[in-house]
Structure formats: C-alpha cells, structure tokens
Ligand SMILES: NC(=O)C1=CN([C@@H]2O[C@H](COP(=O)(O)OP(=O)(O)OC[C@H]3O[C@@H](n4cnc5c(N)ncnc54)[C@H](O)[C@@H]3O)[C@@H](O)[C@H]2O)C=CC1
C-alpha cells in the first residue's frame with residue numbers, strides 16, 4: 662500500500678452524501694448513450710470572477726470546498742480545461758484525496774484524465790510542468806490535448822507519448838478574430854469513444870462561456886459552483902455567457918438553473934443545479 666502524503670486532502674463521508682445525486686452514476690450509465698456525463702464546475706467570486714486577471718492563478722475555494730472539488734475529480738473520468746488555464750496556472754489536475762491512486766493507494770485508481778483544449782498547440786509544456794511531475798510521481802495521468810492541427814510538433818508529441826498522454830485532432834471553426842470554436846457535441850462524443858464515461862469542465866472563462874451558449878448548454882448534465890465570499894474587482898476573468906434575446910428582440914437571461922441546491926462549506930457556498938432548457 663502506497664503511503665498517503667502530507668499534502669493529501671480529506672473529504673469526510675458525512676459531506677459526500679448530499680453530492681451523490683449530483684454526480685455521475687456509479688454504474689457508469691450516462692444520460693445520453695454516446696456522450697459522457699458532463700459536469701460544469703468552477704469556483705467564482707461574488708462578481709463572477711474566476712481569477713484576478715488573465716494569466717493569474719487565484720485561490721478562491723476554502724479548504725472544505727477545495728476538498729469537495731477533489732472529491733468531484735475522483736468521481737469523474739476526465740477533467741477539462743482551456744489552454745488559457747494551462748498557461749496561467751501550470752495546474753496539477755489530479756485528485757489529491759487520501760485513498761485514491763498515488764495518495765494511499767497503489768496505481769492510479771480515482772485519477773481523472775486531464776484534457777486541455779489547445780487549438781493551435783500554444784501550451785509549451787515540459788518535464789517540469791506540474792502535470793508531468795505528478796505523472797512521474799505516480800500521482801496523476803498524462804493529458805490529452807485537443808487541437809485543430811493535423812499533428813502536434815514532434816517534440817510535444819513524443820513527450821506526451823512518453824508519459825502515456827496523447828492528442829485528439831478535432832475540426833474547429835476559425836472565427837474572424839482568429840479564435841477557434843470547437844463543436845462541443847463532437848468533442849464530448851470523441852471523449853466517450855475514447856473511454857470517458859464522465860467529464861468535469863473546470864474552465865477557464867472562455868471555455869465556460871462557450872459551453873453555456875444555446876447550442877451546447879443542453880450537453881451539461883450538472884452545474885456545481887463554489888461561491889467564495891469575496892469580490893475580486895474589475896479586470897478579473899469573468900464568467901458571463903453571451904446575451905440572448907427573445908423573438909421581439911428583448912434581452913433574456915443567458916442561462917438559468919433548475920433543481921437548485923445550496924450547501925454551505927466553511928465560508929463558501931456550493932451551488933448545484935441543472936440547466937433549464
Ligand atoms: N476559479 C476557477 O475555478 C478557475 C479559474 N480559472 C482561471 O481562468 C483563467 C483562464 O481563463 P481564460 O483566460 O478564459 O482561458 P481558458 O482556460 O478558457 O482558455 C482559453 C483558450 O482555450 C481555447 N478555447 C476555449 N474555448 C474554446 C472553444 N469553445 N473552442 C475552441 N477553443 C477554445 C482557446 O485557445 C482559448 O484561447 C486563469 O486565470 C485561471 O486561473 C480556470 C479554471 C477554473
């Protein structure tokens with residue numbers, strides 16, 4: 662039995678019960694046969710900010726809600742971010758709960774597959790990147806990179822393969838401003854074909870705002886948001902999907918939740934719900 666490390670997190674049994682109805686079913690069944698159970702989850706400030714400024718890593722979750730997020734990581738097969746988050750945070754994207762693989766258990770059981778949407782291969786990862794350090798320590802899986810390029814540069818491809826990661830090439834639309842747009846349905850189906858029965862989308866803002874657009878929001882099975890009691894102030898990285906309008910041209914809310922539950926966690930509150938279609 663591998664020893665749990667001092668940085669391992671605890672998420673008590675008593676806190677797990679309320680989350681159960683929000684999580685991917687343990688029997689592996691999915692709401693749609695060809696797609697993973699998809700959870701949108703992130704931590705936000707009171708002014709809908711994910712971070713103080715683009716390119717900055719900002720701690721919002723307190724210790725209890727952070728442990729909850731790691732529990733979510735243990736209950737999903739994949740954890741998806743955009744390249745903006747990879748560049749800003751150099752994230753670990755593993756699960757650091759006591760009792761999962763690498764933290765008290767042999768193997769990598771309970772570790773999610775990191776997935777990074779990186780249309781033009783901007784993420785300049787190396788052996789020193791946190792994610793690959795964790796792979797070497799047997800504490801996390803190597804990432805899959807989703808790109809629009811037919812091939813990754815050879816060096817990147819070789820390094821990914823060395824650690825057991827890979828890349829998925831998907832068609833993306835290129836907008837006038839040079840930004841890429843993935844087809845979420847296509848992406849989720851591809852992840853499912855590659856063996857993922859559940860995926861949690863963590864962010865950042867561009868990823869979340871695009872997933873919350875009318876054509877893709879119905880693909881979200883659950884929303885689980887940690888709200889921290891702080892205003893980050895202007896200039897932050899904001900979650901705010903594009904405006905929507907009714908038939909008469911009046912603005913309507915972009916998205917709304919139903920079946921809402923609120924749970925206090927330390928100083929934070931965790932909001933769970935489903936998208937009202
Ligand atoms: N508080 C929290 O829970 C979280 C905070 N963050 C923070 O968010 C910030 C990063 O957010 P953003 O700058 O918005 O970057 P992002 O992580 O959303 O990545 C943006 C990039 O991802 C790609 N991308 C995003 N959506 C796409 C789509 N629909 N189709 C194709 N490609 C797409 C594009 O290359 C785009 O430039 C960081 O500061 C990070 O710390 C990130 C995740 C969670």
Ligand SMILES: Nc1nc(O)c(N)c(N[C@@H]2O[C@H](COP(=O)(O)O)[C@@H](O)[C@H]2O)n1
Nearest residue numbers: 704719720721722730750752753754863
């Ligand atoms: N739940 C949550 N709370 C916060 O306060 C955060 N800043 C984030 N950020 C997300 O978690 C990733 C970092 O993961 P590691 O701790 O490095 O494993 C970061 O990249 C964001 O996706 N999440």
